[in-house]
Amino acid sequence: MTAASNGAVVSSPAIPAEHVLLDVDDVSCVLGGVRALSEVTMHVGIIGPNGAGKTTLFNVVTGFVPATTGEVRWDGAPLRGGKAHKVARGGLVRTFQNVGGFTGLTVAENLELATRGRDADAIDRVEALLHLADVRDKAVEDCSLATRKLVGIAMALVRTPKLLLLDEPLAGLDDTDRDRVTSLIEQVHDSGVTVCMVEHDIGRTLRLADRMVVLDAGRLVAVGTPAELARDDVLTRNYLSS
Ligand SMILES: Nc1ncnc2c1ncn2[C@@H]1O[C@H](COP(=O)(O)OP(=O)(O)OP(=O)(O)O)[C@@H](O)[C@H]1O
Numbered sequence: 001m002t003a004a005s006n007g008a009v010v011s012s013p014a015i016p017a018e019h020v021l022l023d024v025d026d027v028s029c030v031l032g033g034v035r036a037l038s039e040v041t042m043h044v045g046i047i048g049p050n051g052a053g054k055t056t057l058f059n060v061v062t063g064f065v066p067a068t069t070g071e072v073r074w075d076g077a078p079l080r081g082g083k084a085h086k087v088a089r090g091g092l093v094r095t096f097q098n099v100g101g102f103t104g105l106t107v108a109e110n111l112e113l114a115t116r117g118r119d120a121d122a123i124d125r126v127e128a129l130l131h132l133a134d135v136r137d138k139a140v141e142d143c144s145l146a147t148r149k150l151v152g153i154a155m156a157l158v159r160t161p162k163l164l165l166l167d168e169p170l171a172g173l174d175d176t177d178r179d180r181v182t183s184l185i186e187q188v189h190d191s192g193v194t195v196c197m198v199e200h201d202i203g204r205t206l207r208l209a210d211r212m213v214v215l216d217a218g219r220l221v222a223v224g225t226p227a228e229l230a231r232d233d234v235l236t237r238n239y240l241s242s
């Protein structure tokens with residue numbers, strides 16, 4: 001285990017733990033000669049420093065990057081080789097580490113794009129849930145960073161995911177906006193969506209998570225509840241301290 005800063009993925013199982021929707025089985029991924037993932041096996045969850053492989057894991061799970069070896073199963077069916085749009089249609093939807101929403105489009109136009117104009121009810125529901133109705137006609141580039149993060153989450157939510165994968169939704173936000181986005185993520189979870197989140201904000205992650213997984217240098221190093229991980233001095237020193 002290397003000494004490390006922070007980085008976390010959490011899972012909030014709205015679905016009972018015994019009903020595992022996502023199985024990552026012995027997955028490795030080599031990218032441009034770099035071993036980004038090394039034999040990772042997990043059932044929803046993550047934490048690790050920069051370069052640990054968190055985003056690569058999301059990329060592999062959601063079909064954006066093929067696994068070099070190993071298998072990912074979603075609701076029992078293999079995802080390997082699955083195209084990203086088909087994976088999303090099956091209920092596994094992700095956000096991206098960079099800021100959400102396409103510039104040149106309003107918030108509402110971005111949400112329409114995400115549903116291909118097919119689900120006005122989902123857009124109304126998600127705008128209300130994430131308090132975006134007031135900014136629906138604003139161009140995303142004129143919105144605050146926090147609002148743009150929420151637009152990214154909303155673009156995933158309008159596709160009615162069963163599992164929502166969030167890649168660093170709090171990055172770049174100040175404390176007030178972190179609290180705001182955190183509480184909206186909790187509301188998303190309470191609305192019945194299972195959330196799996198990669199995040200460097202360990203304090204808020206420890207409070208949000210039901211389960212956490214530590215990933216470092218492409219390898220899985222620990223899995224447990226926040227309380228279980230916090231009882232381990234080495235994990236606390238290397239991964240859970242800000
Ligand atoms: N397309 C690529 N080509 C080559 N190497 C890559 C590529 N994408 C990622 N990597 C490498 O794979 C490793 C894992 O990267 P990844 O982006 O998954 O890390 P991360 O845990 O998401 O980090 P961060 O917290 O900085 O977002 C790193 O060493 C990275 O440089």
Ligand SMILES: [Mg+2]
Binds near residue numbers: 054055056097167
């Ligand atoms: Mg990343």
